[in-house]
Amino acid sequence: MKAVIFMRLKNNFFYTLRENAKDEDSLSGNLLVRSGMIKKSASGIYMFMPLGLRVKQKVENIIRKEMNEAGANEVFMPFLISADIFAESGRLSSFGDEMFKLKDRYNREYLLGPTHEELFVIAAKEKIKSYRDMPFNLYQIGDKFRDEARPRYGLIRTREFTMKDAYSFDIDEAHTDIAYAKMTKAYHNIFDAMELDYRVVKSDTGAMGGVLSEEYQALSDMGEDVLVICDKCDFSSNLEVASVNSDYKKEEKEKNYEIVETPGAKTIEEVVNFLSIDINDTVKTLVYNIDGEIVMTLIKGDRELNDTKLRKLLNATSVEMATEEELKTITTGTFGSLGPIGIKAKIIVDNEVLNMVNFVCGANKDGYHYVNVNLKDFDIYKAGDIVNIKETDKCPICGSKISFQRGIEVGNTFKLGTKYSEALGLTYLDENNKTKYVDMGCYGIGTARCISAVVQQHHDENGIIWPVSIAPFTAAIVLISNKDEYASKVAEQIYKELENNNIDTLFDDRDERPGVKFKDMDLIGIPYRITVGKKVSDGLVELKTRDGKINKDVKIEDIVKELKNI
Ligand SMILES: [Zn+2]
Incomplete structure (x- = not known):
C-alpha cells in the first residue's frame, strides 16, 4: 500500500451538507456530519465515509507508531466473545446493562466485547510460565460495544467505537511501574502529535478495578467530565475523586438540641x-x-x-x-x-x-x-471525605486556588495489579519456584473521541481546522475553471509534483463555482489550499493556510518547495 493517497473529487465519493445536522447535539458531531466524514446509521452508531476514514486511519497510525516504539506488540482480538469468559472474571454481572449480549443457534451466550482484559489474559497464558517470560505488552486497535443509555455528542458517546487497548504483563508492581512510565511517555507523544490541549488527571478505577487510574482529558466546554486543576502546583484530578481538604471549624459551646x-x-x-x-x-x-x-x-x-x-x-x-x-x-x-x-x-x-x-x-x-x-x-x-470539591475550596496538595474545567476523556491508563490474573488464574513461577500472580497494566485510547476532541478545539465558523498530522489530506488544489486549459494543465502538473513528493493531496476538479469549492475546502479543513486561478497566466498560484496565517501568491515552480518548507 502506498503511504500517501490522492483523490480527485470529480467522479469520487465526496459530499458536504449545507445545513446543520438535525440530530447532532455537539459542534464536533455537526461539523463531522456536515463535512461528509461520518454519517449516523442508528443511535450511537456511525459510518465513516472516505474522508472520515482517512482521519481515523491517521489517528490510528500515530497511535500504532508510538505503541510499536514503546515495544508493544500488535494483535487483533475478536469482537464476539463467549459469555463464559466474562462469567469467570465476574464481569458478566458487574458490567450490567452496558453489555450487548446475544445467543447463537444452540442457545449459547455470547457478548460483543465491551473491553478485552479477559481475552488478553488468555493470550498471555500461552507464553507465561516463569518469571523469565515477562515483561511484555500487547495491544490492539479494534471496536468495542457498549449499550449506552443515552448515546450523544456525535462520536463522543457512542455504542460502537474503535479503541486502542494495550495490556502490560509484569512480575510485580515495581515492574509494572516501568511499563506504565513507558506508556505515559507514548501517550504524551500521541496527544501532542494530534495537537490536543489536554490534562492528565487522577480518576476513579471504576469497573476496571485496580490500584491507580489516570485519565487524559482534552479540554473542551462540552466535555462530560469536570476537572479540578490547581493554579499553582501540578495537582489535577477528575471531580469525582478530588479530595476535599476543608479547614472549616466552628468553635462554640455545645447546647442542647x-x-x-x-x-x-x-x-x-x-x-x-x-x-x-x-x-x-x-x-x-x-x-x-x-x-x-x-x-x-x-x-x-x-x-x-x-x-x-x-x-x-x-x-x-x-x-x-x-x-x-x-x-x-x-x-x-x-x-x-x-x-x-x-x-x-x-x-x-x-x-x-x-x-x-x-x-x-x-x-x-x-x-x-x-x-x-x-x-x-x-x-x-x-x-x-464523601463530598464534591467546590471551586471555592483550596488545592488539597498546596492550598492554592483551584479552578474547574471540562474535559473529554480521550485516553486512560490503569495499574490493574493482580485483579484479573487472580480472577482468571494467570500465574508464573518465580526464582524460588513459588507460584505468583502476574501484575498487569491496561492502557486505552478512544480514536473517535480523539477526532471529536480535535474538532472541538480546532475549528472556526467556516468549519474544521485539522492539524496536518491527522488531516484527511495535507493539501488541496482548487482549480477555478475547468474550461481554462492552461490552468487545468498547471493544476495537473502541481498535483503530480505533490504526489512525487509524498504530500497527501486532494484535487478539486469538480464543475462547481469557485465559491462552492472554497466553502467545501474550509468546511473539511484541509490545512493548505493551492488555488489555480486567473493569475496562472502571470505564473502565479495562491497559497492559503486554513488557519489564515499564510495567504500569498507563489510562483508555480516554487509551490512544492514552499509547502515542504512550511
Ligand atoms: Zn496545588
Missing part, C-alpha cells in the same frame, strides 16, 4: 431562609441503599454528596438513592425532614460535619427541624 416548627421548609435553602441562619450551620441528610443496606449520610448544608467517594469509603459496589419504600424501613420521616436523631440506620458523616457544633437538621417529622444538634446526640458509624 430543641425541636422547632418549620412549616413548608424542606430544602436547605428554605430552612436557612425560614430560620434566618447561616448555611454553614445546617446539615444535609441523604439516605442511600448501599449494597442492599439502607444508610444515612450527613454533609454540611452547602455541599454535594459524591457517590464515588461514598462507595469507596464503605468498600461497596453499588450506591443508589433510597426509594420511599426503603426510607420507611428506618424512619417515619419523609424526604425533606430527615435527620440523624433516633434513626434506625448506620450514619456516615462527612469529615466537615465532625467540626460542626449546634447545627440544624431535620427532625424526621414533617414541618419540624432540630436546632443546636451536636455529634453527641447520635452514633456515627463512619466518617470520611
Whole structure:
C-alpha cells in the first residue's frame, strides 16, 4: 500500500451538507456530519465515509507508531466473545446493562466485547510460565460495544467505537511501574502529535478495578467530565475523586438540641431562609441503599454528596438513592425532614460535619427541624471525605486556588495489579519456584473521541481546522475553471509534483463555482489550499493556510518547495 493517497473529487465519493445536522447535539458531531466524514446509521452508531476514514486511519497510525516504539506488540482480538469468559472474571454481572449480549443457534451466550482484559489474559497464558517470560505488552486497535443509555455528542458517546487497548504483563508492581512510565511517555507523544490541549488527571478505577487510574482529558466546554486543576502546583484530578481538604471549624459551646416548627421548609435553602441562619450551620441528610443496606449520610448544608467517594469509603459496589419504600424501613420521616436523631440506620458523616457544633437538621417529622444538634446526640458509624470539591475550596496538595474545567476523556491508563490474573488464574513461577500472580497494566485510547476532541478545539465558523498530522489530506488544489486549459494543465502538473513528493493531496476538479469549492475546502479543513486561478497566466498560484496565517501568491515552480518548507 502506498503511504500517501490522492483523490480527485470529480467522479469520487465526496459530499458536504449545507445545513446543520438535525440530530447532532455537539459542534464536533455537526461539523463531522456536515463535512461528509461520518454519517449516523442508528443511535450511537456511525459510518465513516472516505474522508472520515482517512482521519481515523491517521489517528490510528500515530497511535500504532508510538505503541510499536514503546515495544508493544500488535494483535487483533475478536469482537464476539463467549459469555463464559466474562462469567469467570465476574464481569458478566458487574458490567450490567452496558453489555450487548446475544445467543447463537444452540442457545449459547455470547457478548460483543465491551473491553478485552479477559481475552488478553488468555493470550498471555500461552507464553507465561516463569518469571523469565515477562515483561511484555500487547495491544490492539479494534471496536468495542457498549449499550449506552443515552448515546450523544456525535462520536463522543457512542455504542460502537474503535479503541486502542494495550495490556502490560509484569512480575510485580515495581515492574509494572516501568511499563506504565513507558506508556505515559507514548501517550504524551500521541496527544501532542494530534495537537490536543489536554490534562492528565487522577480518576476513579471504576469497573476496571485496580490500584491507580489516570485519565487524559482534552479540554473542551462540552466535555462530560469536570476537572479540578490547581493554579499553582501540578495537582489535577477528575471531580469525582478530588479530595476535599476543608479547614472549616466552628468553635462554640455545645447546647442542647430543641425541636422547632418549620412549616413548608424542606430544602436547605428554605430552612436557612425560614430560620434566618447561616448555611454553614445546617446539615444535609441523604439516605442511600448501599449494597442492599439502607444508610444515612450527613454533609454540611452547602455541599454535594459524591457517590464515588461514598462507595469507596464503605468498600461497596453499588450506591443508589433510597426509594420511599426503603426510607420507611428506618424512619417515619419523609424526604425533606430527615435527620440523624433516633434513626434506625448506620450514619456516615462527612469529615466537615465532625467540626460542626449546634447545627440544624431535620427532625424526621414533617414541618419540624432540630436546632443546636451536636455529634453527641447520635452514633456515627463512619466518617470520611464523601463530598464534591467546590471551586471555592483550596488545592488539597498546596492550598492554592483551584479552578474547574471540562474535559473529554480521550485516553486512560490503569495499574490493574493482580485483579484479573487472580480472577482468571494467570500465574508464573518465580526464582524460588513459588507460584505468583502476574501484575498487569491496561492502557486505552478512544480514536473517535480523539477526532471529536480535535474538532472541538480546532475549528472556526467556516468549519474544521485539522492539524496536518491527522488531516484527511495535507493539501488541496482548487482549480477555478475547468474550461481554462492552461490552468487545468498547471493544476495537473502541481498535483503530480505533490504526489512525487509524498504530500497527501486532494484535487478539486469538480464543475462547481469557485465559491462552492472554497466553502467545501474550509468546511473539511484541509490545512493548505493551492488555488489555480486567473493569475496562472502571470505564473502565479495562491497559497492559503486554513488557519489564515499564510495567504500569498507563489510562483508555480516554487509551490512544492514552499509547502515542504512550511
Ligand atoms: Zn496545588
